[in-house]
Amino acid sequence: MEPRSTPQHSDQDYDQMPIDFSFVLASSVHDMKNSLGMLLNTLSAMVEASPPKDAQQAKLFSTLEYEAARINGELVQLLSLYKMDEKTLAILIDEHHVIDIIEEQIARNYALLTSRDISVEVDCDSDLAWYFDSELLGGVLNNLVVNCARYCRERLLISASEDNGYLCISVADDGQGYPETMLLGPAPQASVSFNSGNTRLGLLFARKVLSLHKSKRGQGYMTIENGGPLGGGVLKLHLP
Amino acid sequence: MADLGFYKMHALIIDDFENFRGTLYKMLMDLGIGNVDSAASGEEALRYCKTRNYDLILCDNNLGKGKSGQQVLEELRSTDNPCAESLFILVSAESSKSIIMAAYDYEPDAYLAKPITPKALDQRLNRLFEQRSELKEVLAAQKAGDDALAIKLCNDLVAQGSRYTNSCQKILGQLYLKQNNLPAAEELYRTVLDNRELEWAQLGMVKTRLAQKDLLGAQQWLENILQSNPLCMKAYDLKAELFKLQNNTEGLQEVLQKATDLSPLSILRQQELGAVAQQNNDLLTAANALKRAVKLGEHSCFDKADVHSLFAQATIDLFSIDKELAKPLVRDAVACAVNMEDKFGKNNLRKAESLLLESQLQVCAGDQRRAQDALVSAQSALGSSKDESALPVQIEMVRALRLLGRTNEAQECLAELLHRYAANEQQLQKLDVLLDEPRSEKNKLMVAEINKKGIAHYNAKDFAAAADAFKTALQKLPNHVGLRLNYVQALIDKLKTGFDVSLSEKIQQTFTKTTAIISQQHPQFQRYRQLNDVYNSLVRAHEKQQRG
Numbered sequence: 001m002e003p004r005s006t007p008q009h010s011d012q013d014y015d016q017m018p019i020d021f022s023f024v025l026a027s028s029v030h031d032m033k034n035s036l037g038m039l040l041n042t043l044s045a046m047v048e049a050s051p052p053k054d055a056q057q058a059k060l061f062s063t064l065e066y067e068a069a070r071i072n073g074e075l076v077q078l079l080s081l082y083k084m085d086e087k088t089l090a091i092l093i094d095e096h097h098v099i100d101i102i103e104e105q106i107a108r109n110y111a112l113l114t115s116r117d118i119s120v121e122v123d124c125d126s127d128l129a130w131y132f133d134s135e136l137l138g139g140v141l142n143n144l145v146v147n148c149a150r151y152c153r154e155r156l157l158i159s160a161s162e163d164n165g166y167l168c169i170s171v172a173d174d175g176q177g178y179p180e181t182m183l184l185g186p187a188p189q190a191s192v193s194f195n196s197g198n199t200r201l202g203l204l205f206a207r208k209v210l211s212l213h214k215s216k217r218g219q220g221y222m223t224i225e226n227g228g229p230l231g232g233g234v235l236k237l238h239l240p
Numbered sequence: 241m242a243d244l245g246f247y248k249m250h251a252l253i254i255d256d257f258e259n260f261r262g263t264l265y266k267m268l269m270d271l272g273i274g275n276v277d278s279a280a281s282g283e284e285a286l287r288y289c290k291t292r293n294y295d296l297i298l299c300d301n302n303l304g305k306g307k308s309g310q311q312v313l314e315e316l317r318s319t320d321n322p323c324a325e326s327l328f329i330l331v332s333a334e335s336s337k338s339i340i341m342a343a344y345d346y347e348p349d350a351y352l353a354k355p356i357t358p359k360a361l362d363q364r365l366n367r368l369f370e371q372r373s374e375l376k377e378v379l380a381a382q383k384a385g386d387d388a389l390a391i392k393l394c395n396d397l398v399a400q401g402s403r404y405t406n407s408c409q410k411i412l413g414q415l416y417l418k419q420n421n422l423p424a425a426e427e428l429y430r431t432v433l434d435n436r437e438l439e440w441a442q443l444g445m446v447k448t449r450l451a452q453k454d455l456l457g458a459q460q461w462l463e464n465i466l467q468s469n470p471l472c473m474k475a476y477d478l479k480a481e482l483f484k485l486q487n488n489t490e491g492l493q494e495v496l497q498k499a500t501d502l503s504p505l506s507i508l509r510q511q512e513l514g515a516v517a518q519q520n521n522d523l524l525t526a527a528n529a530l531k532r533a534v535k536l537g538e539h540s541c542f543d544k545a546d547v548h549s550l551f552a553q554a555t556i557d558l559f560s561i562d563k564e565l566a567k568p569l570v571r572d573a574v575a576c577a578v579n580m581e582d583k584f585g586k587n588n589l590r591k592a593e594s595l596l597l598e599s600q601l602q603v604c605a606g607d608q609r610r611a612q613d614a615l616v617s618a619q620s621a622l623g624s625s626k627d628e629s630a631l632p633v634q635i636e637m638v639r640a641l642r643l644l645g646r647t648n649e650a651q652e653c654l655a656e657l658l659h660r661y662a663a664n665e666q667q668l669q670k671l672d673v674l675l676d677e678p679r680s681e682k683n684k685l686m687v688a689e690i691n692k693k694g695i696a697h698y699n700a701k702d703f704a705a706a707a708d709a710f711k712t713a714l715q716k717l718p719n720h721v722g723l724r725l726n727y728v729q730a731l732i733d734k735l736k737t738g739f740d741v742s743l744s745e746k747i748q749q750t751f752t753k754t755t756a757i758i759s760q761q762h763p764q765f766q767r768y769r770q771l772n773d774v775y776n777s778l779v780r781a782h783e784k785q786q787r788g
Contacts, residue, residue, distance in 0.1 A: 037355065042259065079335065095406045100367060104363060106359075107359035111359075131438070
């Protein structure tokens with residue numbers, strides 16, 4: 001009989017081993033993203049096989065899609081933040097047309113916006129070009145659109161223009177505006193609160209992405225105000 | 241919106257999930273694309289791409305077993321086929337950054353993140369085809385090889401303030417560099433950089449400096465780029481180019497090591513790392529990089545037979561200096577040697593080479609019977625070819641005979657080869673690898689120069705520099721006893737200045753190899769014994785000190 005091979009680590013070793021939690025989190029986020037991809041695929045196959053019979057069913061399907069897309073967005077942010085922390089997130093700044101990145105986010109969320117009867121206006125010169133990482137900034141803008149779609153009543157205004165050497169993209173809605181605590185300027189990281197039901201991961205992600213955009217002039221930042229052009233809140237992204 | 245003629249277009253979807261293919265098919269049909277084909281694997285897709293020109297290819301990056309999306313792209317762009325210029329969109333469930341890091345030279349026209357919605361696809365395709373349509377004449381001129389026309393068209397578009405000025409400038413830079421019009425390239429990149437420090441223009445500047453042979457200038461630009469973005473893989477690739485131009489193989493190995501640590505999935509970088517580490521006589525690094533290169537080659541169009549045989553050889557060489565280090569690689573190396581004919585096509589020379597590598601690796605694995613069997617089969621496959629193309633395999637034969645202890649046969653075989661190529665400098669250079677003293681003029685000269693350089697360092701008591709000098713020659717002349725002893729002597733004198741475990745191991749490895757190639761009749765045998773004694777007493781003194 002062959003002698004039984006001894007395992008390389010005894011269980012005691014595992015007992016003593018510290019857990020690198022950020023690594024565990026990052027790999028499980030990766031798995032979750034794959035599962036979510038399958039879920040979304042299956043969902044769309046299901047909708048195709050048995051199309052919604054009435055408006056109510058259509059609304060149910062759209063809720064499913066919306067929530068799944070929201071989880072997907074959060075997971076993408078989590079992974080990106082992890083990589084930023086590990087310094088393994090490459091940033092790729094090039095010249096892009098601003099209108100493209102705005103229209104892209106509206107297109108991505110077309111189903112959500114129509115199911116909630118939200119009309120989006122865009123005010124941006126179609127030739128306006130600027131310098132940014134389109135994937136990262138697209139992620140930030142996508143979050144903003146999804147978030148506003150939740151809190152606004154029926155209108156959303158996205159405008160972009162050059163302001164004093166910076167590109168300013170502002171997203172305004174006709175909702176109740178941002179809570180007082182958020183208006184106090186750049187929130188410290190500690191404000192990621194699990195009690196309020198909104199972890200503000202999105203804001204943390206946005207601030208990090210903006211700060212990665214640097215030039216001789218300075219770096220990107222974000223401002224939040226109430227009483228915007230549509231009566232609700234306005235969130236502005238400023239990029240050098 | 242301009243009519244982009246979707247109805248005339250032919251698209252190809254590549255995804256391993258049937259559901260997803262179905263969803264995308266419907267989306268493309270709804271957008272009015274005339275014809276849509278789908279393939280479940282990269283291999284199937286490449287067969288389709290040989291038969292017709294697709295206007296659009298939508299390819300998932302993760303295709304399960306077989307080729308990845310990136311590998312499909314590489315094969316389409318680097319080989320001659322009707323789809324070399326098709327609009328290629330790489331779809332992926334994760335961020336495109338990790339794919340960009342692994343990519344070498346070939347980039348898709350766009351990345352698209354899952355989940356894909358119909359509106360988002362519509363918007364993206366319109367954008368991409370609008371750009372294509374504006375740049376249509378430029379692309380056609382490039383394809384026809386009329387660079388001058390392409391340059392003129394690009395400049396016209398820039399002058400008109402085209403929406404795609406940024407793309408035109410990128411193309412212009414490439415064309416100027418291709419035409420070796422370096423002042424124009426420099427001016428273009430300067431203009432862009434005056435406005436904003438964009439990475440592609442900085443990289444263009446590096447290429448311009450390299451072409452101008454201004455290596456210092458290139459280096460300064462590279463340091464700038466890597467300081468602001470330490471993950472810029474293209475900067476590492478250009479740094480590797482720079483070291484190649486400087487003939488700095490140690491620096492080259494270092495930068496390739498760094499690049500493969502950051503992004504281990506690029507086959508070309510692993511292949512290069514393996515080759516240069518082998519050249520630097522760093523066999524452990526070489527064997528491991530080559531093992532990864534062989535693995536990555538499984539589905540890649542960049543896989544090469546040479547890389548497979550180099551992996552087997554590096555493992556055999558590593559075994560000759562350190563059995564323990566080589567052990568974990570032997571099994572993979574055997575599999576790699578055995579599969580060579582299946583992978584790269586059958587012919588007698590390849591068959592003989594594969595059997596000879598297998599034979600030596602079986603010695604490493606401790607299976608003498610298989611080693612002998614493989615050698616006998618190799619002898620009959622090789623026959624008695626007198627053709628020059630057979631020489632590398634005949635050299636491998638001498639190595640195998642030696643390793644299997646059939647010294648007389650090895651000697652006869654070598655003598656016959658030396659006789660046949662006595663007047664052929666080129667082939668003698670290859671045969672020198674088997675010899676104690678080189679026969680070719682080039683290598684004789686090299687030994688003389690390196691000895692002179694090494695001994696000068698040695699006399700100046702710079703033992704590390706002396707060792708480095710001798711080491712570089714050893715890869716070309718691994719059986720040169722004099723060089724090897726010079727090398728070991730420099731290492732021992734360095735050890736005398738301060739005991740260091742890894743240095744001691746290096747000396748031990750060199751002795752292991754020397755013991756295997758030196759005979760008692762060798763004129764330097766006495767020197768070998770003396771050096772060995774000095775080393776052993778140093779080790780004993782160190783051990784005593786440790787205990788005491």
